Each structure stands twice: as structure tokens, then as C-alpha cells.
Amino acid sequence: MSRIFLFCLGMLLTLSAYVPVFAQKVNVFDLKVEHQINPLSIETPAPRMSWKLETGLKNISQKSYEIRIGTDPKGIRSNKDIVWTVLKNTPQSILVPYEGPALKPGNRYYWQVRVTDNYNKTSAWSDVQSWRMGIGATDWTAKWIALPATDTTKASPLFRNTYRLNKDIKSATAYISARGLYEAYINGQRIGDAYFMPGWTSYKNHIQYQTYDVTELLKKGNNVLAAMLGDGWYKGRIGFNHQTNFYGDTRALLLQIEVLYNDGSKQILATDEKWKTSLGAIRASDIYDGEVYDARLEKKGWTLPEYTEGTDWQPVRVMDYSYEGLVSMNTPPVKKQERFKVKDIFRTPEGDLVVDFGQNLVGWVELKAKGEQGTKITLSHAEVLDKQGNFYTTNLRTAKQQNTYILDDQTEQIFSPHFSFQGFRYLKVEGYPGELAPDNLTAVALYSDMPQTGTFETSHPLLNQLQHNIVWGQKGNFVDVPTDCPQRDERLGWTGDAQAFFNTAAFNMDVSGFFTKWLRDVRADQHTNGSIPFVIPDVLTSNDAGAAGWGDVATIVPWGMYYAYGDTRILENQYGSMQAWVDFITSKSPQHLWNKGFHFGDWLFYRPDDDNDGRAAVTDKYLIAQCFYAHSTQLLANAANVLGKTEDEQKYNTQLEHIKRAFQKEYLTPNGRLVSSTQTAYVLALQFDMLPEHLRQQAADRLVENIRSYGNHLTTGFLGTPYLCHVLTQYGHTEVAYDLLLQETYPSWLYPVKMGATTIWERWDGIKPDGTFQTPNMNSYNHYAYGAIGDWMYKNMAGINPDEVGYKKIRIEPRLGRGITSTSAKLDTPYGMVSSSWKLENGIFKLSVSIPPNTTATVIMPGRIANVKEEQGKEVTIGSGSYYFESKIE
Structure with missing residues (x-):
């Protein structure tokens, strides 16, 4: 038996009681409103405020807070122009709701907070932060404007109008939306740094508008407001079968600027019948196919006041569109992120000029060029090269992923x-004038501007690359919606992928605002019978059957949001959707057995070629469905408990018992064997507690037998993979989880890494060991679903676990595995930074942890080494602060 010794702990805990607390105070920082910093458009009438504490002291918690809110950033510091103030004795520091007088649409409010800690020491007031309330349907005076005739052109329309401002400007706020995508300008300057606005939502239900502070862009005198539109998801090709005009056939602009002058007067500048429109240099623009830009057709200076409109500028058409569906944008916008220099330029065996950027990314390439007028340069994008080293685009299906630029002159x-955006690592360049130099090309990553919250690193280089691939799979597929893939003619918000990956995503980045927005579309596009579409926003409306593991996104992600961020309101908002989904399943489940209808099953599970031995890991799709039926019912009962819906909680807990009994009767033999003896079958049955307690351990042992029979390889697909290693660890087989994680041959997580992947693949063998490809019609090399293993790595290798919603209580429980001598991770939780870093040296396990103020943690030291059966480790509870532990393992 291992012996564990904790060094330094007693000393640290003892000394913390004698820290001279009078010498230090707690500071308040990182103020947010509705998960955002200084948001410009808050829709809810009761915004929620959050903050974090920082201090050099240990065992610090918040005893009370005081908030003050005013209408003037200077006056608030002297308690003037105060709208609301509150003092409460509570440790709550996340998502504290506003409870003062009604807030006015469009108004900006400033706020500060200070806290008193458990030593009765009061912090200084925080820095002043702010938020602006959104506007409603009755606050719009702008009119929707479009091209004068039927919108059949592929070219991007331009819009402009000139205004003269005769007074000194105090402030100016722009509100902009579009049917299609827009870029807007004031006096030649781009408004904001976001792309693909107004974003992709369930346009038939709601369209977002964006709010910008444009005070610095306007001037006294003549000003021009301008914008151009693209097809985007609204009108362009979307989904399968070359589907276009899905949401509408006319692109339209809505723009309104509210100007406040120094003398207190106001003026509104808005789109109306006085605006003019024309066509510009963008001759075609499509999400899948790319963009055609003819510089010869540029209207140079058209966004500037001094530009003279010619006869090709026509009066706009005013469209009779409603304002009712307009909602404020409360999600991080898509922005330019990392930039990549050229790694290599070479000729392929087929003679193509190809550029390698070294990373599979999503965004575009900035091209620098000059040449004779009419020179046509074509940039084609691809993820991989084929076995011979040639440019490979077959897996893109019908998506061209091609940008074409036609030069104007020698400038x-x-x-x-x-x-448009592309998913690529490689670029084929055709028609470039002269010699192509590395400085002529830069790849730019674009994705939703989510702050990084987690880091993870180990002593194993391949695992570090796996983590890199997980993160880049997330970046490339979190472009306003959580897409399955970012390159082929799909790029849809597949629900099964999103639920499988959510926990991993919430560690790597702050996805609170991102998923809040997307869940709104989940409930908007949910069918009237309660079923959930396969993709959100729903552009595949032909099927409303609902599929296990896909439709369950309606319960899994809201509960994940609540647990990761302590966000009760997300449960309130989504509860009706959660309930409708479970009730839909119930309506399809006589005797509580969901054994009918269409299901994807365990998508892309292990299927070896020419399988004559029954080694293909086919799991009964109705067994899977029954497991997810139970899981969603459990989560609905949990949500009912949180929201105080006692009758619902009792109802669904009772229903859950019937669902599990039906599962056992239908799919379980008296000896504990499942009718599908696959890894996924046992994983789901164990993860969702479908088996009688006395049969669970032997089921876990059967799972291990199965894994061993495949030579320590996994065989799971999209639905089994996220839970596989969690179940192994839960039932005392962490060493098997490590065997799977460290497996380097197909199928495994590290096989693609060994094959040179820089993102997560859709298939375990997207590229076969012989260098050939899997089925090209469905073979993405940037697909995050299998990256769900990250959740297990963070929680078990680094040992960072939430023991209470929002990480109010934390559990640090690192688990050792073969060959891993160190692991470190950090996670910026709603309360602050948690870190866990350990090394194993000469039989001594050395652990450093940091716990944020206003939280507590339980540290569980490992009590085993590789090749030794796991046993209970030593536990200790600590308050906030930094600590060091050692344990000797024999």
C-alpha cells in the first residue's frame, strides 16, 4: 500500500491564521455585466453584475458587497446622479441582479462595487465601469433600405448619404443591422472591428443589431455614412443542395446614429429614402464559395464626404420590414485574431504553386499584389495535401473556397x-504577377472574440499538441455559431457536436455569451412538437423527428452553462425548451421506451475495412436513445430543483425511474451483459446510471475487457467518446484511460497528431496509415467533437474540478498515469484564477495550487502510481491562496 506524506501543508494552514490582515486589503477587479466588459447593448431589464477579488492574503471570502450605479462617470465617485445603491451581506459576487428603478432604453449607466471581507476589512471602490441599455422596436426611426430593383445580382450593394452637423458633438451612438452581412463606415473609417455582422441567428425569429460608440468618427461639418452588404447566411448558399434565399431574397440595411450635442440637443441620422445606392468592386460573395473582387470597379473615395456621386448611384428602395424581431447583440463578435506568416512556398508534383501556413485555421489570406490592369489572381484553399503531395480539395465537396482578385493598375x-471565410492550411496561388514572396501573404485567423480562460500542458509533447489541436478546432468552429466544420459546403451548427464538446469548450475559453446567444436560437427553432432540429440555426427543416444525442443539446448545454458559470437565468430561459424536448421523447416512448424514429447513433464509431469478424463497434441506436432519454430527464429534474419547481422535479424523477427500469428490461441480461457489447453501450449505461448498482462495477470491468481486446484502442463515436475516460476513472480504471489517451496507433487521439494534424479530425482515420484518405464526402480535418477528451484531461490529469456551480467550491484531484512526469493547468473561473501544477520526481509528488478569493477547495493527493490499483488519496480542505504539497509514493 502506498504511503502519503503531506509536507508544508500544516505550516501553511497555521501561518495563514497569523497573516497581518490589517496590512493588506482586497481589491475588486474584472467587472462584468451579463458576462461582458462595458457592454453597449443590454436587453434584459435587470442586468446582472459580476466581479472578482484579488489579494495576497489566504482564506479570504466576501462578507458583503456595496454597489452604486449612476448616470455620470465622474459624479458616481462623489455619490452624485446615483440611480441605485445597495448594500447586502452575502458572499455572492457573480451575476448579481439589478433591482433598482426601471432603466431607460439607450441610456448608459456607470457602476462601482466594493466589498467587505471575512476579516471586516473593506476594499476601495473598484474602477468605474459601464453598460448601455438596448433599444426597443419603438425606438427605431431608421428605415430598411435596399437596391432599387429586385435583388438578383451577386455583387455587393453600396449605400451612402451625407449629413451636415453644425454643433459640437458630445457623443454619438450607432445602431446597425442588416438582412445579409454589412460593413459600415463614417468618413472613410470602418465602424468597429467585428466581421460578419449582424451575425447568424434564426433570422425568421430574430435578427441582431449592433451598437457602436462612434463619437470619434463624426465631426462638425459634412459627414458621410456608408455601408456595403453581402449575401451571408441570409441570402447566400447555405445547407445542402445549393439552397439559396433561405431567409429572404433581398439584402437590406438598417442604420441609425443618435448624436448628442454639447448644448444638450439631439439629432438622429438614419437610413431612409434619401440614401443612394450603387454596386462596387465585390462582384460575388458567398460563405462557401468565396469572393470575387474587381479593383477596376472600385468607387474610390465613396465613403468620404468629398466623393461626387455619378449617374450610377440610384435612390434606394424602402422596405416594409418590421422592427419587432430586432434584438441586441450580447455575444462576442467575430474578430481578427492570430496572424500567420508563410511557412513554405513550393511547387507540387502537379506543378501548382502552393503556400503552407503550418496551421489549419479559419479566416482568410491577406494578399499584397501589384500588376497590370486586369491581372487575375486566384487563391484556392485546402486543408491537406494528398499522398503524392498535391493540392487536395475533394473533401470540400462543392464549396469552391476560392477568392479572386482582379488588379486595377500598378499600385x-x-x-x-x-x-466570406475559409478553412485551410494550404493555399494554391494562380496568376500572381512576378515572383511570389513570403511577405506577400499573411493568413489571418477569425473567430468569435472569446477570452482564453484555460491553459493545459504536460511533460508529453504529443499530448501538448493534442491540446493545441483541441483549441484550434474550437477557434475554427466557433465563428458566431458552433459549427461542425468550417471549410466544406456545410458549416452548420450541428447540435450533437456542440453538446459533446461543451465542457471542453468552457475550459478553454469564456463561452458564456457565445452559448447564451446560440441557445436562444435553439429554443427559437425548436419545433412545435418539442423536437430539436439537427442544426441550429435550422436550415434543414425537412426533418423534425429529433435524434438522440443531438436533440439532447436542449438539456445538456443549459445545464453545462449553469454549472460552469453559475448562471441560473439560463435555466430559467431554457426551461420551457428543456421540458418540451423531454416531453417530446416521452410522446414517442410507449412504456417509457424510446425505441422508434430516426437516430444518428454513435456517429463515426470504429468500422474497420472488410469487417468479417464482427469487430465493427455497432451500438444499438435505441439503446443509445434510451440512455440519453434518461440523461435529459435527469437534467430537467435537476433544473426543476434549482428553479424551485417542486412538482416538476418529483414528476421527472419518477419518470426517470420508469425509464431506467425499461432500459434494464429491454437491454440488460440478468447477468449484467448489455445486448450491444460495445464500448459506447457500457460507457453510456454507466455514465447515466442506467444499471442496478450491484452490476455497475462488473459492467466497467467488461468495458475494460473490450478495450483490451482491441489492443488498448477505443472504438467509440461522437456520443460515446466524451464519457469514455470519465467512466473508466469513476470505476477505478484510470490506468486504462491513460492507455487509451497515450495510444498512438489508429484509432486513437494521438494517431492524427502523429500524422501531422494541427486540429481535430472528423474521423479517427481521416488520413489512413498508408497516406490515402477516408470517404471524401465526409472527411473534415477541422472538427472538434473528438476533442471532448480535453474535459477528462483537465479534470483528471490537472485535477481541476467544480465541486459547486460556478467553481464556488473546487476540487483539486490530479491522477497519475504512465510516463507523465508533470502536468500544469490554469482556469480563470467566475471567481478568479485556479491553478494546479505538479511534478513527479524521484518518487515525490510535488503539487502547487492556487485558489481564488471567495472560494474554497478540497485537495486530494494521489495515492497510487502507474501499474498499481487506485486507492483513496489524502484529502484536505483549504481556503483561497497559494499552497504547496508533497506526497511520497512507494
Whole structure:
């Protein structure tokens, strides 16, 4: 038996009681409103405020808080112009709701907070932060404007109008939306740094508008407001079968600027019948196919006041569109992120000029070029090269992923798309004038601007690359909606992928605002019978059957949001959707057995070629469905408990018992064997507690036998993979979980890494060991679902676990595995930074942890080594602060 010794702990805990607390105070920082910093458009009438504490002291918690809110950033510091103030004795520091007088649409409010800690020491007031309330349907005076005739052109329309401002400007706020995508300008300056606005939502139910502070862009005198539109998801090709005009056939702009002058008067500048429109240099723009830009057709200076409109500028058409569906944007916008220099330029065996950027990414390439007028440069994008080293685009299906630029004259220009993005590592360049140099090309990553919250690193280089691939799979597929893939003619918000990956996503980045927005579309596009579409926003409306593991996103992600961020309101908002989904399943489940209808099953499970031995890991799709039926019912009962819906909680807990009994009767033999003896079958049955307690351990042992029979390889697909290693650890087989994680041959997580992947693949063998490809019609090399293993790595290798919603209580429980000598991770929780870093040296386990103020943690030291059966480790509870532990393992 291992012996564990904790060094330094007693000393640290003892000394913390004698820290001279009078010498230090707690500071308040990182103020947020509705998960955002200084948001410009808050829709809810009761915004929620959050903050974090920082201090050099240990065992610090918040005893009370005081908030003050005013209408003037200077006056608030002297308690003037105060709208609301509150003092409460509570440790709550996340999502504290506003409870003062009604807030006015469009108004900006400023706030501060200070806290008193458990030593009765009061902090200084925080820095002043702010938020602006959104506007409602009755606050719009702008009119929707469009091209004068039927919108059949592929070219991007331009819109402009000139205004004269005769007074000194105090402030100016722009509100902009579009049917299609827009880029807007004031006096030649782009408004904001976001792309693909107004974002992709369930347009038939609601369209977002964006709010911008444009005070610095306007001036006294003549000003021009301008914008151009692209097809985007609204009108362009979306989904399968070349589907276009899904949401509408006319692109339209809505723009309104509210100007406040120094003398207190106001003026509104808005789109109306006085605006003019024309066509510009963007001749075609499509999400899948890319953009065609003809510089010869540029209307140079058209966004500037001094520009003279010619006869090709026509009066706009005013559209009779409603304002009712307009909602404020409360999600991080898509922005430019990392930039990549050229790694290599070479000729393929087929003679193509190809550029390698070294990373599979999503965004576009900035091209620098000059040449004779009419020179046509074509940039084609691909993820991989084929076995012979040639440019490979078959897996893109019908998506061209191609940008074309036509030069105007010998003036050097920098080109990049406006309303399209590509998924790529490699670039084929055709028609470039002269010699192509590395400095002529830069790859730019674009994704939703989510702050990084987690880091993870180990002593194993391949695992570090796996983590890199997980993160880049997330970046590339979190482009406003959580897409399955970012490159082929799909790029849809597949629900099964999103629920499988949510926990991993919430560690790597702050996805609170991102998923809040997307869940709104989940409930908006949910069918009237309660079923959930396969993709959100729903552009595949032909099927409303609902599928296990896909439709369950309606319960899994809201509960994940609540647990990761302590967000009760997300449960309130989604509860009706959660309930409708479970009730839909019940309506399809006589005798509580969901054994009918269409299901994807355990998507992309292990299927060896020419399988004559029954080694293909086919799991009964109705067994899977029954497990997810139970899981969603459990989560609904949990949500009912949190929200105080006692009758619902009792109802669904009772229903859950019937669901599990039906499962056992239908799929379980008296000896504990499942009718499908696959890894996924046992994983789901164990993860969701479908088996009688006395049969669970032997089921876990059967799972291990199965894994061993495949030579320590996994065989799971999209639904079994996220839970596989968690179940093994839960039932005392962490060493088997490590065997799977460290497996380097197909199928495994590290096989693609060994094959040179820089993102997560859709298939375990997207590229076969012989260098050939899997089924090209469905073979993405940037697909995050299998990256769900990250959740197990963070919680078990680094040992960072939430023991209470929002990480109010934390459990640090690292688990050792073969060959891993160190692991470190950090996670910026709603309360602050948690870190866990350990090394194993000469039989001594050395652990450093940091716990944020206003939380507590339980530290569980490992009591085993590789090849030794796991046993209970030593436990200790600590308050906030930094600590060091050692344990000797024999």
C-alpha cells in the first residue's frame, strides 16, 4: 500500500491564521455585466453584475458587497446622479441582479462595487465601469433600405448619404443591422472591428443589431455614412443542395446614429429614402464559395464626404420590414485574431504553386499584389495535401473556397475578403504577377472574440499538441455559431457536436455569451412538437423527428452553462425548451421506451475495412436513445430543483425511474451483459446510471475487457467518446484511460497528431496509415467533437474540478498515469484564477495550487502510481491562496 506524506501543508494552514490582515486589503477587479466588459447593448431589464477579488492574503471570502450605479462617470465617485445603491451581506459576487428603478432604453449607466471581507476589512471602490441599455422596436426611426430593383445580382450593394452637423458633438451612438452581412463606415473609417455582422441567428425569429460608440468618427461639418452588404447566411448558399434565399431574397440595411450635442440637443441620422445606392468592386460573395473582387470597379473615395456621386448611384428602395424581431447583440463578435506568416512556398508534383501556413485555421489570406490592369489572381484553399503531395480539395465537396482578385493598375494593394471565410492550411496561388514572396501573404485567423480562460500542458509533447489541436478546432468552429466544420459546403451548427464538446469548450475559453446567444436560437427553432432540429440555426427543416444525442443539446448545454458559470437565468430561459424536448421523447416512448424514429447513433464509431469478424463497434441506436432519454430527464429534474419547481422535479424523477427500469428490461441480461457489447453501450449505461448498482462495477470491468481486446484502442463515436475516460476513472480504471489517451496507433487521439494534424479530425482515420484518405464526402480535418477528451484531461490529469456551480467550491484531484512526469493547468473561473501544477520526481509528488478569493477547495493527493490499483488519496480542505504539497509514493 502506498504511503502519503503531506509536507508544508500544516505550516501553511497555521501561518495563514497569523497573516497581518490589517496590512493588506482586497481589491475588486474584472467587472462584468451579463458576462461582458462595458457592454453597449443590454436587453434584459435587470442586468446582472459580476466581479472578482484579488489579494495576497489566504482564506479570504466576501462578507458583503456595496454597489452604486449612476448616470455620470465622474459624479458616481462623489455619490452624485446615483440611480441605485445597495448594500447586502452575502458572499455572492457573480451575476448579481439589478433591482433598482426601471432603466431607460439607450441610456448608459456607470457602476462601482466594493466589498467587505471575512476579516471586516473593506476594499476601495473598484474602477468605474459601464453598460448601455438596448433599444426597443419603438425606438427605431431608421428605415430598411435596399437596391432599387429586385435583388438578383451577386455583387455587393453600396449605400451612402451625407449629413451636415453644425454643433459640437458630445457623443454619438450607432445602431446597425442588416438582412445579409454589412460593413459600415463614417468618413472613410470602418465602424468597429467585428466581421460578419449582424451575425447568424434564426433570422425568421430574430435578427441582431449592433451598437457602436462612434463619437470619434463624426465631426462638425459634412459627414458621410456608408455601408456595403453581402449575401451571408441570409441570402447566400447555405445547407445542402445549393439552397439559396433561405431567409429572404433581398439584402437590406438598417442604420441609425443618435448624436448628442454639447448644448444638450439631439439629432438622429438614419437610413431612409434619401440614401443612394450603387454596386462596387465585390462582384460575388458567398460563405462557401468565396469572393470575387474587381479593383477596376472600385468607387474610390465613396465613403468620404468629398466623393461626387455619378449617374450610377440610384435612390434606394424602402422596405416594409418590421422592427419587432430586432434584438441586441450580447455575444462576442467575430474578430481578427492570430496572424500567420508563410511557412513554405513550393511547387507540387502537379506543378501548382502552393503556400503552407503550418496551421489549419479559419479566416482568410491577406494578399499584397501589384500588376497590370486586369491581372487575375486566384487563391484556392485546402486543408491537406494528398499522398503524392498535391493540392487536395475533394473533401470540400462543392464549396469552391476560392477568392479572386482582379488588379486595377500598378499600385500595390492589399486584398482580403469581406463577407466570406475559409478553412485551410494550404493555399494554391494562380496568376500572381512576378515572383511570389513570403511577405506577400499573411493568413489571418477569425473567430468569435472569446477570452482564453484555460491553459493545459504536460511533460508529453504529443499530448501538448493534442491540446493545441483541441483549441484550434474550437477557434475554427466557433465563428458566431458552433459549427461542425468550417471549410466544406456545410458549416452548420450541428447540435450533437456542440453538446459533446461543451465542457471542453468552457475550459478553454469564456463561452458564456457565445452559448447564451446560440441557445436562444435553439429554443427559437425548436419545433412545435418539442423536437430539436439537427442544426441550429435550422436550415434543414425537412426533418423534425429529433435524434438522440443531438436533440439532447436542449438539456445538456443549459445545464453545462449553469454549472460552469453559475448562471441560473439560463435555466430559467431554457426551461420551457428543456421540458418540451423531454416531453417530446416521452410522446414517442410507449412504456417509457424510446425505441422508434430516426437516430444518428454513435456517429463515426470504429468500422474497420472488410469487417468479417464482427469487430465493427455497432451500438444499438435505441439503446443509445434510451440512455440519453434518461440523461435529459435527469437534467430537467435537476433544473426543476434549482428553479424551485417542486412538482416538476418529483414528476421527472419518477419518470426517470420508469425509464431506467425499461432500459434494464429491454437491454440488460440478468447477468449484467448489455445486448450491444460495445464500448459506447457500457460507457453510456454507466455514465447515466442506467444499471442496478450491484452490476455497475462488473459492467466497467467488461468495458475494460473490450478495450483490451482491441489492443488498448477505443472504438467509440461522437456520443460515446466524451464519457469514455470519465467512466473508466469513476470505476477505478484510470490506468486504462491513460492507455487509451497515450495510444498512438489508429484509432486513437494521438494517431492524427502523429500524422501531422494541427486540429481535430472528423474521423479517427481521416488520413489512413498508408497516406490515402477516408470517404471524401465526409472527411473534415477541422472538427472538434473528438476533442471532448480535453474535459477528462483537465479534470483528471490537472485535477481541476467544480465541486459547486460556478467553481464556488473546487476540487483539486490530479491522477497519475504512465510516463507523465508533470502536468500544469490554469482556469480563470467566475471567481478568479485556479491553478494546479505538479511534478513527479524521484518518487515525490510535488503539487502547487492556487485558489481564488471567495472560494474554497478540497485537495486530494494521489495515492497510487502507474501499474498499481487506485486507492483513496489524502484529502484536505483549504481556503483561497497559494499552497504547496508533497506526497511520497512507494
